[in-house]
Amino acid sequence: MHAWPASEVPALPGKGRDLQIHDTATQGTITLAPGPVARIYVCGITPYDATHIGHAATYNAFDLVQRVWLDTKRQVHYVQNVTDVDDPLLERALRDNLDWTELAERETALFREDMTALRMLPPQQYIGAVEAIPGIVPLVERLRDAGAAYELDGDIYFSVGSDANFGKVSNLDAEAMRLLSAERGGDPERPGKKNPLDPMLWMAARPGEPSWDGASLGPGRPGWHIECVAIALDHLGMGFDIQGGGSDLTFPHHEMGASHAQVLTGEFPMAKAYVHAGMVALHGEKMSKSKGNLVFVSALRRAGVDPAAIRLALLSHHYRADWEWTDEVLEQAVARLERWRAAVSRPDGLPADALVEEVREALANDLDAPAALAAVDRWVDAQNASDGDDESAPGLVSRTVDALLGVAL
Known part of the structure; x- marks a missing residue:
């Protein structure tokens, strides 16, 4: 599966700072200082509706991570999956009388278009669950053969009790886990499971549903969590720098994935930081x-909204904050974009070297994009109120906003 084209990232003078970021597992801020190549895995979409503002906000956060790392003169190895076979996709295809593969391909193509318009940097590997199945089956067999998985009516389940570190990603108690498991695709009430929290690794073939050759597992399709584990281990290995996604993936998805990987490899942790x-x-x-209350990026683009304004609306909220999309949020972003473009369109301006460092410092501090926007706002306000004579300043500001915030002025 192919990703989307990359926009050019301008080089800035000097060098950026190492990223300090909030780690869900330790519930504190840690400093990440990767080697020459920083490694990040971000969980992708299930393509039955793409791309709403919630998606865009998540991928914007991890796009900032990449930009901070690139500014430190590192390379970035970014991997993202597409869950292109799963119950919600099959249910939507049945509801709309569509072939499930047609639906997945259509929505994935739309996602690529939206990511391109928003100038999100693409992953080096963009892998669908279906194409990952040949690598998933041996992992499930290994877990089963090691006694970390068991069969129940033809389905294969992972035993959470096989991982001594289970629970160290989400830090939730058993009852909270059980409730979230039921809400987020698990089946804690199924009779016969060793532990209600045990997640499915391999679903035996169901009538009328797609299935694949599972070798000794029998025909079926993979569970959700093992999909990401197989892709991440194949392309990044253990101990990569960031496992990312929305906060609703903390449990069960990232917790279960970490346990799968840790039992398979005997190493801990799967990722140095879990970022949500x-x-x-x-x-x-x-x-x-499920609620149907979605604002789609593609609909905003069709309505004539500049993707740069959409991106500024996302950047105006801290990535870890829960927030509400409103017309006012978008109107403020449109107005900010107009002010910024007017300020950098002048032939000269106020010196901007300090601004570059302010934006770098803000983003290195747990991706504080609102503080970075405020720094640019201050330069723009001063630029509009005075007569600067630095001919290089407007261009430097434009390159800084482009390179670090992904906004083209």
Whole structure:
């Protein structure tokens, strides 16, 4: 599966700072100082509706991570998956009388278009669950053969008790885990499981549903968590720098994935930092497909909204915050974009070297994009109120906003 084209990232004078970021597992801020190549895995979409503002906010956060790392003169190895076979996708295809593969391909293509328009840097590997199945099957067999998985009516389940570090990503108690498991795709009430929290690794073939050759597992399809584990281990290995996604993936998805990987490899942890973006609401409720209260990036683009304004609207909120999308949020972003473009369109201006460092410092401090926007606002206000004579300043500001914030002026 191919990703989307990369926009050019301008080089800035000097060098950026190492990233300090909030780690869900330790519940504190840690400093990440990767080697020459920083490694990041971000969980992708299930392509039955793409791309709403909640998606965009999440991928914007991890785009900032890449830009901070690139500014430190590192390379970035970024991997993202597409869950292109799963119950929600099959249910939507059945509802709309569509072939499930057609639906997945259509929505994935739309996602690529939206990511391109928003100038999100693409992953080096963009892997669908279906194409990962040949690598998933041996991992499930290894877990089963090691006694970390068991069969129940033809399905294969992972035993959470096989991982001594289970629970160290989300830090939740058993009851909270059980409730979230039921809410987020698990089946804690199924009779016969060793532990209600045990997640499915391999679903035996169901009538009328797609299935693949599972070798000794029998025909079926993979569970959700093992999909990401197989892709991440194949392309990044253990101990990569960031496992990212929305905060609703903390449990069960990232918790279960970490346990799968840790049992498979005997290493801990799977990722050095677990980083989660907040949820976006509309009309007081979390924006979600199940509620149908979605604002789509593609619909905003069709309505003539500049993608740079959409991106500024996302950047105006801290990535870990839960916030609400409103017309006012977008109007403020449109006005900010107009002010910024007017300020950098002048032939000269106030010196901007200090601004570059302010933006770098803000983003290195747990991706504090609102503080970075405020720094640019101050330069723009001063630029509009005075007569600077630095001919290089407007260009430097434009390159800084482009390179570090992903906004083209």
